Amino acid sequence: MSGTDKSKAGLSLDGPIVILVEPQLGENIGMAARAMGNFALSALRIVNPRDGWPNIAAQRAAAGADYILDKVELFDTVGEAVADLDLLFATTARPHDQAKPVVGPEAAASEISGHVAAGGKAGILFGRERWGLTNEEVGLANRIITFPVNPGFASLNLAQAVLLVGYEWFKRATSGQLPHAMPERSERASQHQMQAFFDNLIRELDRVEFLRPAEKRDTMLVNLRNIFTRMEPTKQDMHTLHGVVMAIAEGRKGPAKGGVLDGEQATRLRALLAEHGQGGGVPDSGSTVRGLARLLRRNPTDAERLLWQALTRDRRFAGGFKRQTPVGRHIPDFVSFPHRIAIELVNAGENEAIVADRVARRAWLEARDYRVIEMRAADVERGLEAELERLQEMMSQSA
Template sequence: MSGTDKTKAGIELTGPIVVLVEPQLGENIGMCARAMGNFGLTRLRIVNPRDGWPNMAAQRAAAGADHILNSVELFDTVEAAVADCSLLFATTARAHDQAKPVVGPEEAAQQIVQETAAQGTTAILFGRERWGLMNEEVALANRIITFPVNPGFASLNLAQAVLLMGYEWFKLATSNALPFDMPERSERASNHQMQAFFDNLVSELDKVEFLRPPEKREVMLVNLRNIFTRMEPSKQDMHTLHGVVMSIAEGRKGPAKGGVLDGSDATRLRALLAEHSEARSPSESGTVRGLARLLRRNPTDAERILWQALTTDRRFAAQFKRQTPVGRHIPDFVSFTRRVAIEIVHPGENETVSRDRAARREWLAQRDYRVVDLSSEQIEKDVEAVLVEIASAIQGASASGA
């Protein structure tokens, strides 16, 4: 039922009657009903269904097209099923050597719409799964419908044939209207806005000497402008593109460095956080909260390397969190399930950072966390060896817990 919006009312149109002649499988009847429902066909007549009626297999295969199955009309003969029809089509993949018009599904749909507009009753015969319609049944029809298919493999299953005819008829009856379109989220950008963006882009490109050699500058500018004018961007598009250009211009490092600070700046940020966080938790100080968030966005080089290793190694995947509060403390990495915390020691740390780490280590140890101290130089030199050390610590913590 994917794609079905039950909050929307169906389109009610007078379409052709679908007549299934001696269908053999209930599942095929149900799938035909589903195909009919897709394209607004509601009238289904069945001639001598092999497995009787009602049929639970048909109900299951109909995928919600119960309104069609509940109003099925049963007949003993094809003649009785089409007695009230003024225009009857017979679908077949075989030539029956009968002197009557042969049309494709699109032309048949046009004739059905015309006949319905003239207050006539139209119907389409669909034959048995194994051998289709017999000559005498085709003889009852005014027209033959055949589909433009591969002559070497022309047989369609019952539901496919019904769906193709339903599609052609519904497309014509609804003037090919689509059920939805995408709303315009923002009006088209003005020339003034486009020019302002382009001037800003060119200014930034000049700063990095992109528009060179000088003799090609004008051609390059024309090509660049054409890229954006072909897009026909909206005002929101222009805002987004402007933001992209300015973010690049301001020198943000992106995931390669983890944030807007390089590794040495991030190390200094840790010292600042340690100074502000003494005896205070992140929830108690706005300054500490802000610094903690900034630190999370700006890992040191060693922290970034270790985090990537922890998230890609199967031994630790999804176990560790980075810069996450544990009570009033924020270790570099922590596994709540394994009761292991990891601290990265950077060269040249001042006394405040060392005192802050010692207090954190003591607090975590009192709560049965095993704290692993790793030097940033060790991580950057041989992260694989570091992972082995962490795995050993996890095993030790598990053994202590046992």
């Protein structure tokens, strides 16, 4: 798991010494050191590593636990590595038929914690990757540690074994304290605040006739209230929920609607562009006008969005049309280059400048063999299929 907080100081605890017996791969040594670092174990001894020491593969796999590898103690034999210890555990997944206590990692951690606290010196033996510890090596230990694993697949990676023991020891040494907790929340919402939100919610639900049939209204209200009371919301939660309800009630706006313009706004913007002599064309001067034209192109009205969805999803038209694409210096609302058809949407309340601009654009397109079909935005919103049939008829005439 990633996410080490570099701003926090690590713990320095007196714990057991980890002893790796004849490890074969440098990567396993490095990963074992990383597991030690996770749980504030810092003393590592290695008995006769196969690939020698130092080992670049171990450093790469340590993922920042170099401070452990830098202080590694090397020994030729297990006997030498454990000579100064007065409590020794041997980890193994196999029964060695030796008359000594067999404990799990939690019980071992408990005994180690008490032993180290009393001034003792404890160590844990971890065997070779392929075949673990010999009977003689296990015989040096006071206790055997084994893990509650699947008996049909009991073998653990070396670093995994170190991690399991380290976790239990660290949990014991720190009383299981977690490194971080949920941040402080704002104070719990009052009953008054809850009621104000709920009154607002009910008012909006009544407007859309959600609370019906009438005979189930009271039960539905109780169920709704219980949803929010179970949450134990804070004052901030209530502010957020109130905002959500009002946003839904007032209708979608901005990018959530697919655009920031309604039909009236789009009409005013088209008029502004037409009056500046830009028409539907690509503005070539004036950053403000260029920005407004770009806004018009990028933010379709409801009618534009409905028609565009039909033109892209209906098999009769799919792939044949483009939206707000330049034809010369003009930009019709929709254009089909294969069929040489342009679609112009007419919004209600258009002024003379917009009408004149559209007439000029139509003349320009028709002079270049484009056929122009005008659709009223209101007709698209009320009866889209009729407009699509009209378009299909025009397309069949050009086939």
